[in-house]
Amino acid sequence: MAAYSTRPSWLKSLLDDTNPAPKLYAWSPANIDSNIRSDQPISDNPDGRIFILGIGNLGRLYASCLSMHSPRPPITLVVHKKELLSQWVEGPGLEIIRLGQLYRGKDEFQIEWWTEETPSQGPVREVANANKIRNLLVTTKAAAAMPETDRLRRYLDSSSSVVFVQNGMSKLWPPHGQEYISNRYPNGDGPNILACVTNHGAYSEGPFKSVHASPADSTIGPVLLNENTRQIAPSVAYLTEAITTAPALNARSISRADLWVSQLQKLVVNASINPLTAILRCKNGRLFEDPDGVTAKVIDRLLREASGILQTLINHPSSTDILASSDKSTQSLEALREELTARFSFDRLRPMLYKIGEIVKENSSSMLQDVRAGKKTEIRDFNGWLVETADFLNQDNSGQQPILDASCHQALVSLVESGAVMNEEELGKHILSS
Structure with a gap:
């Protein structure tokens, strides 16, 4: 890495923070309204549950398509502020208008807000029950993708797969990706990093509602896979298959170079x-x-x-x-x-x-x-x-x-x-x- 030692601003800001990875609590609607029953425990299917971090246009697109699988994988939507939990409870759920047809889903999803703040009412539960997150889609805006993922490093290891679904280049391509992983996961147990290129066009009509205006296609491939384990983590194949076979997503798997x-x-x-x-x-x-x-x-x-x-x-x-x-x-x-x-x-x-x-x-x-x-x-x-x-x-x-x-x-x-x-x-x- 010596030849490529100049750190870009995003990498410098993350690595200059030497604080330990924070403990995060998973707030659900039950933590903001005592009349709402607690969600089903996340431990129901930890290896199969897909977490989608960021519920803008891309998050809604991928969530809606993944939820149309039969059988449907357990999916948790992770929002970026507490107010969205209330809006979810009061609203119709996730809505996507595609080719003149309205997709609507609510009971198909769990919804959470991840924060260092301990809930004052309702169940108190750490993210992923303090276990590792196996399957994570990061669909935030590009600028937030790495800071938000870095915040989760306590819950990621070599069994985890993180799929970045943003426009723009993945920040974890060479020459800087391996430096980030080596620094943040010094024991060699860093997560597997994948990325999607999404050619679909969508625009927002408010919280949790988008118009899938230009159906197209998507691709998924590896950016950095953990090579310290004897075999590729099952989550890599699981997430790749879930995305490439999701209805309406029209996705395919491609090589790292492609x-x-x-x-x-x-x-x-x-x-x-x-x-x-x-x-x-x-x-x-x-x-x-x-x-x-x-x-x-x-x-x-x-x-x-x-x-x-x-x-x-x-x-x-x-x-x-x-x-x-x-x-x-x-x-x-x-x-x-x-x-x-x-x-x-x-x-x-x-x-x-x-x-x-x-x-x-x-x-x-x-x-x-x-x-x-x-x-x-x-x-x-x-x-x-x-x-x-x-x-x-x-x-x-x-x-x-x-x-x-x-x-x-x-x-x-x-x-x-x-x-x-x-x-x-x-x-x-x-x-x-x-």
Whole structure:
């Protein structure tokens, strides 16, 4: 790890906290209303129970699809604030509108809030009854995913599988993932880390209710598996099968290398469409109306920067271990890098983005939804990741390659975080003159 010792801000903030992992209590509706009976004990099926942490659009999508299994796995929804327990009790449960049909589920789920605060009434129970969590889906916003998972490390070990279901790149890819695991799980008993790339489109209509506006597909694959045990934990296969066979999710399992490439490609899309629609306050399709206009020129600048960063990353030693896991067994590492370098060229990225832009033209990006709702965006996990990666590659460059430019992506981070609203000409002057 010495060659890659520069820690990104997210890793530094977690590892600078040397406090022991907290003891967390699982609040249920019975802890806020004495008239509500206690939920069935979590010990009913600890190996099969699936915990879904974060009940936004992605959490609702995956929860609804997983609950349509027959037989249905036990599922616990984990919310981020106590008030949502009351709203759950008073409301109809989880609602998803898909292809004009309403899915509604309430008795299919248990619901909890995990906190260091001890309940003052009702049952007092530690998370997972102080046992290990076997199956965890983290569907929070990207910025919260690692802090929330880190908080749970008392309840995770080599028998656990954690599936990150966010837009953006998993933070546990090399070069920083193994440093995190080794630091937080020094006995070699770290959890198995998987991730999903979700191409479905959904938007919120309030707490626990979403519209599955653009049914598409999903993929799941490994990021870091615990290699200190003699065999892969059963939870890896269990969660992978549960997701790939869930009705309406249209998911498939892919290799580690293919997952990495898929996340990179999705990142290019998110880092282009999301911030521009958030600043211009428009639907996705408006970005692509004039292929010779100002917005198109801004997109080209963003794609050229992203292409340079990702092509350099593909050919960097930190990516060797990932690419070596490719299922293209007849292809040499050098040939695979050459193929991917071509795939992430500007000339290939531009038509890819415009093709996807046509498919999602009627949608509002998740970042536009967030800024309209006054919520924190995922800009640092999209464009910010590219800036951070460029910094890492530049620092490890030793003067052998041209310095990578991420100034346009950095400009978008600043604009979105300042709440900027611009028209096309103003945005062009700001970005293209830099």
